Structures are given as structure tokens and as C-alpha cells.
Amino acid sequence: MLGEDLTSSAATVWKMNTILKYMMIFIVTCFVGVIVFYQTSIQSGTNVAFMETPSLKQCMQKSKNSKTLKFRENHGCLEILANSDICQDGLLVPKLVHYIFLGKTNFSFFFLLSVLSSYRILKPGFIFVHTDTTIEGKWWDHLLDLVPNIVIIETDKVTQVFDRPVAIVQHQADVMRIQILLKFGGIYMDSDELALKSFDPLRIYPITMGHCRADALGVQVIIASKHSKFLKIWYLTYKTFTDKSWANNSQYMPYKLSLILPELIHKERMGSFAGFRGGVTDFFTKTKDWSKSYGLHLYIRLQKVQTSSPEHIKTLKSTYGEIARFIYYREKKIIS
Known part of the structure; x- marks a missing residue:
């Protein structure tokens, strides 16, 4: 009886050791797989909601043979980049520039000049390029050789705001630029806007816009903190948005708001961003x-x-x- 008990006990121990051995192999395999997936996701821009927050160093790791960082629009690394010391220098508005490209884009030399002017003159920590397409062409390739801090953000274009349809691409960009600034803060630039001198004197205000007409504020440049009260109030006016009204919410509305809430916005004169007296040609x-x-x-x-x-x-x-x-x-x- 004693011999049988010992034999049975030995068999039980052997089974338990075997089970523990395979459990350890399984756990180690899963752990290695998660680490590999995590590193790959950081480089590819995949969202990893269940992982711990990545470091700035991890977020700045470019994929092999890539000249830019690339992420999906809600990836956690984007806020890490925007909130890092690279962009935050103590002024209200971060050193972060935003561009939006929607639909098929013929990336011209004019667009190259715009982004290059932002890089060389505004000196941002990063340039976020928000797009729903793959930007290609010789001038885009040339730009990537000249500007090392571009971050591609793969996004979906806005099709509605406060349950109101937005079908016209210019209006989609109007909505998106406000949403982007509310999320990150920074400097929004139109793709055919050229920066001529530093915007630093304007980054001390919660929001700065310039006149494009006497009764309207242009949206080719918006310099704003994500905490701007004016920006939040302006966005809420899109509850009455209609695609049929050109520039009502984007240009006329902020001007009207500036008359009611002048303490919430800094306005620049007509020629600060839009151009000079005379015809646009x-x-x-x-x-x-x-x-x-x-x-x-x-x-x-x-x-x-x-x-x-x-x-x-x-x-x-x-x-x-x-x-x-x-x-x-x-x-x-x-x-x-």
C-alpha cells in the first residue's frame, strides 16, 4: 500500500511539473509576442489600448525606410508628442503646426513652400499632416528630404458635425481644423499659406486670427491653445451649420463672436496673414x-x-x- 501511495504521489508530482513547465512556456511565448506586437504597433501607428503608455522615445521611432512618423488619428503617441518639451516651451500655444489634406492631392511646389516655410521660419517641434489619403509626388518626396519632423496622421474626413451633414470638402476642413486645435492646440496653416516671420509674439494669446475682410476673420491661419474659450464657443455655433451657407460659420461667425467676446481673442489686421492691399493676383x-x-x-x-x-x-x-x-x-x- 505504501509503495502504491509513493508511486501515485510521484506520478502526481510529475504531472504537475509537466503542466507547470508548459504553462511557463506558454506565458513566456505570449509575453514575447505582446512585446513584439507592441513595438510593431508603435512604429506602424496601431492603437494599443491595453498596453501601458509608451514613452516619447518609443513614439519617435520611425519604421524602417520611413522618413516620417505615422499614426492613426486617435493614437496615444500623438498627444505624447504634442505635450512633450519639443512642442511645449512655456507659451500658451505649443510649437506645433497642423496641415489638412483631404481627397486626392496634387502636391505642388506651392504646398512644399508652405510646409518648408513653417519648418524654417516657425520652427515647430512637429508638423502634423492630417490626411485621409496617401500623399505622393516628386514635390512631396523632395519635401521629406528637407523637413525631418513631419508626422503623418491617418484620419477620416468629417461627414457630420452635431448630427448635421457636412458634404463640401472645404467645410469638412473648416470643422476639422477646429477639432484638431481643440485636441492639440498649435498653429493651423492652409496648404497655400506662406509663413514670413516667427509667430512667437502671437503664441502668448489663447487664440489669434487675422482679418480677411472687414467683416470676417480668415481661417488660413489659426493660432490657438487647446484651452481657448473662444475656440470652444465657436465650435458650438456649428450646431446651426448648413452646407448651403458658404463661410458663414468659418469666417463671419468668428468675427461676430469677436465683437461680443473681444477679451477672448487677439485679432490681427487685414494684411497679417491674408495678403496685401490690391488684387490677389x-x-x-x-x-x-x-x-x-x-x-x-x-x-x-x-x-x-x-x-x-x-x-x-x-x-x-x-x-x-x-x-x-x-x-x-x-x-x-x-x-x-
Whole structure:
């Protein structure tokens, strides 16, 4: 009987040890798999809700052969980047620039100049490019060689706001730029807006916008803290949004609000961001003083000149020519 009990006990111990052995193998295999998945997800931009918060160093790891960081729009790394010391320097508005590209995009040299001007003149920690498409083309490829801190954010375009349909792409971008600034804060730039001098003097205000008309504020540049009360109130006015009304919510509404709540917004004069006195085509045909302006909106869709290049701007005698050389070649004078 004693021998049988010992044999039975030994068999039980052997079974338990075998079970524990395979359990340990399973646990180790799962742990290694999770670590590999986690590292891959950080690089690919996959959301990993069940993992601990990644570090800034992990978030800044680029995928192999990639010149940019890339994440889905709700990835946790985006707020880590935006809230890091790279973007936060003590001013109300972070050193973070945003662009939006929706639908098929013909990425032109004008767009390259815009992003390059943001990088060289505004000196942001990161440039967030929010897009629902894959941006391609020779000028995009060239831009990636010139600007190392671009972050691609794969997003879905807005199709409704407060249950109201938004079908026109320009209106979709109008809504998205407010939503983006409410989430991250920073500087929104239109893709054909050229930065001419530092916006730092304006980053001390909760929000800054410039006049595009006497009775309207332009949205080609918005400099805002994510805590801006004006921005939050403005967004709530989209509860009455309709696609049929062009620029009502985006330009006329913030101007009306600025009259009611002047203490919540800093407004810049007409020529600060939108352009100069005269027609919008004057940028390409005349030379005007731009030393007092923060930026220039090219209004590309209204121009006869639809293409440009590094060679084209070398000898161009116009405001655009001077500014383009200043941004691209760091030289305003004609290059022979």
C-alpha cells in the first residue's frame, strides 16, 4: 500500500511539473509576442489600448525606410508628442503646426513652400499632416528630404458635425481644423499659406486670427491653445451649420463672436496673414513690401499661375518670387 501511495504521489508530482513547465512556456511565448506586437504597433501607428503608455522615445521611432512618423488619428503617441518639451516651451500655444489634406492631392511646389516655410521660419517641434489619403509626388518626396519632423496622421474626413451633414470638402476642413486645435492646440496653416516671420509674439494669446475682410476673420491661419474659450464657443455655433451657407460659420461667425467676446481673442489686421492691399493676383505680377506681414495666402485656386519650381522662382520679379526665394534658397535677391 505504501509503495502504491509513493508511486501515485510521484506520478502526481510529475504531472504537475509537466503542466507547470508548459504553462511557463506558454506565458513566456505570449509575453514575447505582446512585446513584439507592441513595438510593431508603435512604429506602424496601431492603437494599443491595453498596453501601458509608451514613452516619447518609443513614439519617435520611425519604421524602417520611413522618413516620417505615422499614426492613426486617435493614437496615444500623438498627444505624447504634442505635450512633450519639443512642442511645449512655456507659451500658451505649443510649437506645433497642423496641415489638412483631404481627397486626392496634387502636391505642388506651392504646398512644399508652405510646409518648408513653417519648418524654417516657425520652427515647430512637429508638423502634423492630417490626411485621409496617401500623399505622393516628386514635390512631396523632395519635401521629406528637407523637413525631418513631419508626422503623418491617418484620419477620416468629417461627414457630420452635431448630427448635421457636412458634404463640401472645404467645410469638412473648416470643422476639422477646429477639432484638431481643440485636441492639440498649435498653429493651423492652409496648404497655400506662406509663413514670413516667427509667430512667437502671437503664441502668448489663447487664440489669434487675422482679418480677411472687414467683416470676417480668415481661417488660413489659426493660432490657438487647446484651452481657448473662444475656440470652444465657436465650435458650438456649428450646431446651426448648413452646407448651403458658404463661410458663414468659418469666417463671419468668428468675427461676430469677436465683437461680443473681444477679451477672448487677439485679432490681427487685414494684411497679417491674408495678403496685401490690391488684387490677389498682384502677388505674381507686382512687388510689394511684405516685411510687416506674418504670412501670405497665395489663393492658388484663383491664380493664373498654377505651377512653380525652384528654377521658376530664381528670376521671378514679384512678391511671390521674392518670398519663394527667401523660403527655398534663403535669399530674396534674384538668382542668376
